[in-house]
Amino acid sequence: MTKLSDITSQGITAKAARTRKAKTEPAKLKWDPTKPIQFTQEEIWEHIHEIEKGPFMTLDECFKSIHKWMDEKAASL
Numbered sequence: 001m002t003k004l005s006d007i008t009s010q011g012i013t014a015k016a017a018r019t020r021k022a023k024t025e026p027a028k029l030k031w032d033p034t035k036p037i038q039f040t041q042e043e044i045w046e047h048i049h050e051i052e053k054g055p056f057m058t059l060d061e062c063f064k065s066i067h068k069w070m071d072e073k074a075a076s077l
Contacts, residue, residue: 031038
């Protein structure tokens with residue numbers, strides 16, 4: 001068995017520690033929570049108008065569809 005103190009005296013050098021690099025870097029987030037506002041006023045208004053174009057249903061329609069789904073789920077069990 002070789003003592004650690006004898007390694008350098010024999011001319012054997014230790015290999016440098018290799019750091020493992022990630023093969024892919026993590027995707028950078030577009031949103032940074034440390035910045036308060038990251039969009040322009042025009043961008044937020046465009047986003048709001050896109051949402052307004054979407055399909056809407058009344059609360060009554062929503063509740064009816066939920067109850068219908070619950071009844072179908074209960075019947076299948």
